[in-house]
Structures are given as structure tokens and as C-alpha cells.
Amino acid sequence: xxxAVEQQASYILHRRPYRETSYILDVYSxxxxxxxxxAKGAKRGKYNFSALLQTFQPLLLSWSGRSNLKTLTNVxxxxxxxxxxxxxxxxAFYLNELLIKLAPxxxxxxxxxxxxxxxxxxxxxxxxxxxxxxxxxxTLLKSVGLAPDFLYDSSxxxxxxxxxxxxxxxxxxxxxxxxAVQRDKWNSLKGRQAIFDGATLLRIGSNSLIAxxxxxxxxxxxxxxxxxxxxxxxxxxxxxLQGQKLxxxxxxxxxxxxxxxxx
Numbered sequence: 194x195x196x197a198v199e200q201q202a203s204y205i206l207h208r209r210p211y212r213e214t215s216y217i218l219d220v221y222s223x224x225x226x227x228x229x230x231x232a233k234g235a236k237r238g239k240y241n242f243s244a245l246l247q248t249f250q251p252l253l254l255s256w257s258g259r260s261n262l263k264t265l266t267n268v269x270x271x272x273x274x275x276x277x278x279x280x281x282x283x284x285a286f287y288l289n290e291l292l293i294k295l296a297p298x299x300x301x302x303x304x305x306x307x308x309x310x311x312x313x314x315x316x317x318x319x320x321x322x323x324x325x326x327x328x329x330x331x332t333l334l335k336s337v338g339l340a341p342d343f344l345y346d347s348s349x350x351x352x353x354x355x356x357x358x359x360x361x362x363x364x365x366x367x368x369x370x371x372x373a374v375q376r377d378k379w380n381s382l383k384g385r386q387a388i389f390d391g392a393t394l395l396r397i398g399s400n401s402l403i404a405x406x407x408x409x410x411x412x413x414x415x416x417x418x419x420x421x422x423x424x425x426x427x428x429x430x431x432x433x434l435q436g437q438k439l440x441x442x443x444x445x446x447x448x449x450x451x452x453x454x455x456x
Contacts, residue, residue, distance in 0.1 A: 198256050215232055217232075226301040231263070251275075292333070
């Protein structure tokens with residue numbers, strides 16, 4: 194039976210030419226998850242969908258088909274596209290690539306869809322880039338079952354803010370030392386292992402990264418939290434990718450070095 198879907202809230206993550214007049218679209222949709230759609234004749238003819246079929250454009254897509262490759266039947270744009278420049282553009286491409294590589298196909302997740310839309314809005318509104326990226330990464334990792342427990346260690350003990358923990362992506366966080374650790378010894382350990390402050394883990398686990406601002410905490414603590422959150426997400430995402438490379442990350446490092454979005 195042919196499935197017909199009408200006006201599904203969606204974003205195009207990537208598009209590639211197909212033959213002379215068509216596109217194949219990688220789409221993330223609200224109630225159907227990540228799917229592939231062929232837009233026949235989109236480059237010309239009576240439909241002329243080409244101008245609307247862009248990344249970062251909120252869309253209402255209609256499609257039909259039995260197979261994994263659906264056929265586009267209509268497209269509407271309910272609002273203006275998000276526009277980005279410089280590092281925020283590369284950050285947005287990074288979000289798209291994460292969804293393409295890690296979001297399961299045809300697995301609807303309205304919470305992840307909302308997190309993606311919120312991340313685009315946050316980038317557009319010039320919110321703290323580190324916060325926008327980390328919050329989305331965490332939501333994505335939770336959705337695929339690869340986020341560790343940030344409130345309890347691998348021995349089921351509560352994470353303590355004054356202790357240090359080592360991350361094993363397949364097992365979670367393990368306590369490094371039962372007593373308080375001096376800062377100089379901490380720095381020495383961090384040079385050899387993935388060691389993180391319990392306070393950082395608790396902030397991530399309590400979903401307070403989005404509120405982490407320089408007004409709320411002193412500057413050194415802000416830098417520490419975001420630096421460690423980036424390291425944690427990098428380790429977890431690398432584990433989730435299982436050796437796959439992120440083109441957006443490589444391109445960004447080549448073109449814009451030393452910015453806050455250097456993932």
C-alpha cells in the first residue's frame with residue numbers, strides 16, 4: 194500500500210543532484226524521523242521546488258511511496274530560512290551531519306526534532322555557541338542510547354562535585370580517587386587521561402549547560418565547564434561514529450581555526 198504523507202514539518206539535512214532535473218534529499222521530519230526523498234523535476238518544470246529545497250529552511254513536505262526512497266509531492270515554506278555566516282554556518286552544517294550519521298533511519302523522535310530546531314534558532318540568535326552545540330549533542334546521544342549517566346558513576350554512586358572522574362564511553366564515568374585531589378595533581382592526570390571534574394558532570398546531568406553564562410559563574414569556571422563538556426561530547430561522539438569522520442569538522446578546522454566552534 195502506498196503511504197501518502199501530507200504537510201509534515203521537516204528540514205533538509207543534505208541534497209544531491211539526481212539526473213538532470215531532480216534531487217535526492219536527506220530529510221529529518223517531525224513524526225517520521227530521518228528519511229530519503231526524491232524530488233523529481235525539482236530543478237525545472239511546473240513544480241520548480243528548487244528554491245525552497247534548501248538546508249536550514251523550515252518546510253512542510255508531502256510525499257508518497259512504498260520504498261525507503263519516498264517521492265516528493267508538494268513543499269511549502271511556513272517561515273523564512275535560517276541564515277548563518279562564518280563559524281555559525283559551519284556549526285549548523287555540523288548539526289546536520291550529526292543527524293545524518295547518528296539518527297536512526299525512519300525512527301521518529303519529536304524531542305530530537307525540537308532540539309534541532311532550537312539549536313538552529315540559538316545559532317541565529319547568537320546564543321553562546323558552546324552551549325547550543327553541547328545541548329544538542331547531548332540530546333542526540335540520549336536519543337541513540339549512547340549518553341552515560343552524568344549523576345551516577347559506573348559503580349552506581351552519586352557523582353560528587355569535588356572529585357574527579359574518568360570516562361569510558363561504553364561504561365560511563367569512574368571515580369579516580371576517593372578523596373579530594375589537589376589541582377596540580379588533577380592537571381597532571383588530565384594530561385594522560387580523559388579526566389573530568391564532578392561539578393561539570395553534575396551541570397550536564399542537571400541540564401544546566403544552557404544557563405551556563407559568565408554572569409552566573411566566574412569566568413574561570415565557565416571556561417572549565419565548557420572545555421570539559423566539549424571534551425566529553427567529542428569522546429562520546431567519536432565512539433558513536435565508530436571510526437567515521439565528520440567532514441564538517443575537518444572543513445571547519447581547515448578554514449577557520451581557533452574559534453569557539455572548533456569542535
